[in-house]
Amino acid sequence: xxxxxxxxxxxxxxxxxxxxKYPETVFPxxxxxxxxxxxxxCVRVVPHDNDTAGFFxxxxxxxxxxxxxxxxxxxxxxxxxxxxxxxPKQYGYKIRLTCNVALNxxxxxxxxxDEKLETTTKTDIQxxxxxxxxxxxxxxxxxLVDGTTEDLYKFCEPSTSEWxxxxxxxxxxxxxxxxxxxxxxxxxDFFMSTPNVRNLIDSNRATGNxxxxxxxxxxxxxxxxxxxxxxxxxCDYMMTNMGxxxxxxxxxxxxxxxxxxxxxxxxxxxxxxxxxxxxxxxxEIKETEQGCILFQYKPANSDAVPACNITFVGARGANYxxxxxxxxxxxxxxxVFRLCGMDIEDYRRKIQEEKLAKALEKEKEKEKEKEKxxxxxxxxxxx
Numbered sequence: 001x002x003x004x005x006x007x008x009x010x011x012x013x014x015x016x017x018x019x020x021k022y023p024e025t026v027f028p029x030x031x032x033x034x035x036x037x038x039x040x041x042c043v044r045v046v047p048h049d050n051d052t053a054g055f056f057x058x059x060x061x062x063x064x065x066x067x068x069x070x071x072x073x074x075x076x077x078x079x080x081x082x083x084x085x086x087x088p089k090q091y092g093y094k095i096r097l098t099c100n101v102a103l104n105x106x107x108x109x110x111x112x113x114d115e116k117l118e119t120t121t122k123t124d125i126q127x128x129x130x131x132x133x134x135x136x137x138x139x140x141x142x143x144l145v146d147g148t149t150e151d152l153y154k155f156c157e158p159s160t161s162e163w164x165x166x167x168x169x170x171x172x173x174x175x176x177x178x179x180x181x182x183x184x185x186x187x188x189d190f191f192m193s194t195p196n197v198r199n200l201i202d203s204n205r206a207t208g209n210x211x212x213x214x215x216x217x218x219x220x221x222x223x224x225x226x227x228x229x230x231x232x233x234x235c236d237y238m239m240t241n242m243g244x245x246x247x248x249x250x251x252x253x254x255x256x257x258x259x260x261x262x263x264x265x266x267x268x269x270x271x272x273x274x275x276x277x278x279x280x281x282x283x284e285i286k287e288t289e290q291g292c293i294l295f296q297y298k299p300a301n302s303d304a305v306p307a308c309n310i311t312f313v314g315a316r317g318a319n320y321x322x323x324x325x326x327x328x329x330x331x332x333x334x335x336v337f338r339l340c341g342m343d344i345e346d347y348r349r350k351i352q353e354e355k356l357a358k359a360l361e362k363e364k365e366k367e368k369e370k371e372k373x374x375x376x377x378x379x380x381x382x383x
Contacts, residue, residue: 098134156181169235171252191217229317233291266323267336306339
């Protein structure tokens with residue numbers, strides 16, 4: 001499907017601009033090839049289930065080393081033979097000394113003028129020993145300084161201060177166990193994991209920081225970035241859209257119900273005044289605090305448009321709210337408008353028409369006021 005919503009059955013039937021932009025492999029293979037590839041063993045994860053791009057999951061088994069790596073290692077081992085042991089490791093960091101510049105000799109001149117105004121000068125030189133050449137420990141990895149490694153995977157505990165702040169702000173249920181949540185980057189990011197992943201990390205602490213991926217889990221909270229609106233919040237954490245889809249059943253506060261019109265307004269404007277929302281949304285926003293808020297749309301009946309539940313993350317200040325999209329806004333805006341049954345250009349045209357209609361209405365009211373003023377003036381002159 002193209003960005004305009006046009007479907008193509010296969011690559012041959014696609015338009016020329018589409019063929020120039022995308023390879024033929026974006027289409028599924030023919031039935032015979034699919035059978036040969038055992039596509040029934042594959043699992044496709046679709047975007048609307050996990051708020052991601054569509055992709056395939058596969059299990060890859062490494063049977064042997066890559067030929068180029070084998071050859072390189074063989075050359076290294078051959079070079080080490082007969083040298084009495086392995087060569088010292090060459091670490092990838094720049095050496096920096098604790099003292100790069102030092103004064104060894106200081107020279108100064110003293111001028112003396114006597115009663116006859118005759119001036120004599122004397123030059124003195126004082127020497128200092130050079131400081132010892134020491135490597136600055138700050139330029140080396142921590143493991144080379146004291147033999148320790150940074151623990152990248154710190155699991156959250158119920159008593160963790162940051163977690164208590166987040167739990168209170170969103171009024172999260174006690175049924176949510178934070179024990180599998182990983183705190184990263186000095187507790188500025190939180191990733192939701194599983195008990196199996198926690199057991200795997202705990203059992204491999206010695207090598208886990210080297211061999212595991214940095215983000216083991218789904219990011220659910222992160223520090224609040226600079227926003228379009230001023231926000232004074234008791235909790236400086238934002239929930240992610242992926243985290244919202246997971247934590248939704250446990251949230252008891254900061255939820256705001258919006259209508260279809262509210263959806264379109266939030267998708268269209270970078271920031272929005274709170275009093276522009278529906279009455280229901282305004283009343284619920286009064287019950288929230290400044291900071292991260294969570295929008296939820298629910299269809300009133302089976303004929304409603306959109307006909308699906310929509311939840312997304314935003315933020316509110318004293319007078320304004322925004323729809324926060326982590327820097328990815330264009331595609332999401334198009335998706336919201338398509339779910340609402342219209343195009344963003346049509347909505348922009350509708351807004352312009354409404355503004356024009358309001359301006360014309362104001363002009364008519366001004367003309368009526370002028371006519372009334374003229375009539376009252378004539379009546380006064382007649383009397």
